[in-house]
Amino acid sequence: MTTAAPPATPVRPRGQANRKRLWIAGAVILLALGFLVVQALGEATVYFKTADEAVAEKDGLGDRRFRIEGLVVAGSVKPAPAGDGVDFEIRGQRGATVDVIHRGDPPELFKPGIPVVLEGRWSGDHYASDRIMVKHTNEYKAENPDRVDDYVGQNR
Secondary structure (H helix, E strand, C coil), X not given: CXXXXXXXXXXXXXXXXXXXXXXXXXXXXXXXXXXXXXXXXXXXXXXXXXXHHHHHCHHHHCCCCEEEEEEECCCCCEECCCCCEEEEEEECCCCCEEEEEEECCCCCCCCCCCEEEEEEEEECCEEEEEEEEECCCHHHHHHCHHXXXXXXXXXX
């Protein structure tokens, strides 16, 4: 009596299995890279608000870092009590005023009456800044060409 052999299971050709693994590995790598790019962009994004917008959206902004733009109020600039920065106010175009406590040295062109962009976050009733960027309007450049040219030349 002859015994029947068990039915043979279909065997995939070796090339198909390797191709499938390669596609899966590629998909995993692409997903990982996509995740890393999204994370990096999310952390690198710093929101820009005018002083008026920042005051209106203060509760929604919480303690998240963002940039705020405004005009340095004349007569408001004072050295920080600890001597490690400067305290001042900025005003938006619609009149909102923001108390600023900046830690670190302000740039050479920082002075009352010029527009600035600050980087930091809300800290209670004031904006805690750690970076000041002086904006140069065309009027400021026209009134102070030597000062702007000297500053730009120093930082090349």
